[in-house]
Amino acid sequence: xxxxxxxxxxxxxxxxxxxxxxxxxxxxxxxxxxxxxxxxxxxxxxxxxxxxxxxxxxxxxxxxxxxxxxxxxxxxxxxxxxxxxxxxxxxxxxxxxxxxxxxxxxxxxxxxxxxxxxxxxxxxxxxxxxxxxxxxxxxxxxxxxxxxxxxxxx
Numbered sequence: 001x002x003x004x005x006x007x008x009x010x011x012x013x014x015x016x017x018x019x020x021x022x023x024x025x026x027x028x029x030x031x032x033x034x035x036x037x038x039x040x041x042x043x044x045x046x047x048x049x050x051x052x053x054x055x056x057x058x059x060x061x062x063x064x065x066x067x068x069x070x071x072x073x074x075x076x077x078x079x080x081x082x083x084x085x086x087x088x089x090x091x092x093x094x095x096x097x098x099x100x101x102x103x104x105x106x107x108x109x110x111x112x113x114x115x116x117x118x119x120x121x122x123x124x125x126x127x128x129x130x131x132x133x134x135x136x137x138x139x140x141x142x143x144x145x146x147x148x149x150x151x152x153x154x
Contacts, residue, residue: 005093005118007128010110011135015146017081017101017109023142024084024099025050033137035060036130050078056086073097093117 013020023029027046034041035058045059056073077085081101088095095117102110113135 005120005123006116007114007118007131009113009131009135011113011139012104012108012110013139013142013146014108015142016107017103019145020101020109020111020142021081021084023138023145025078025080029141030058033134033141034058035137036133037137038063050075052076052078054078087117092119095119 023033025048027043027048030046030048031041031043034046039060039062041058041060045061047055047057049055052075054075056075057070059068059070061068071088072090073086073088075084075086076096077083077098083101084099086097088097095115098114098116100112100114102112104110
């Protein structure tokens with residue numbers, strides 16, 4: 001990441017783009033991985049109005065002390081299964097997250113998360129590690145849903 005407040009994360013999953021998109025847009029999936037380790041996000045604390053201009057909000061709770069953190073965003077673009085964009089206008093810099101789901105030749109999908117407008121407080125290595133651990137939780141969850149590697153909702 002540079003001091004411009006911009007960062008990109010890339011992960012490759014053994015799963016189709018449709019499954020990855022649905023995991024990022026359905027409370028029943030998000031509850032299993034949203035937030036860093038040591039937090040929970042109950043499905044009742046997730047709001048998804050999956051359309052441009054629709055709300056996206058999550059409230060995570062720390063499992064040790066119960067403190068909560070709510071994130072509020074607005075969907076900018078919803079193009080299943082290839083692209084999902086939201087902005088967080090309440091942040092000091094109007095953060096914007098763009099996720100693209102790129103199918104690869106061998107039943108894998110590259111998921112690219114690009115964030116812009118990150119506040120300076122997120123530029124430190126600890127914040128990057130925190131986001132990476134959330135991506136690790138996503139990896140573990142999706143691995144359990146992939147055909148041949150666990151239960152897959154049909």
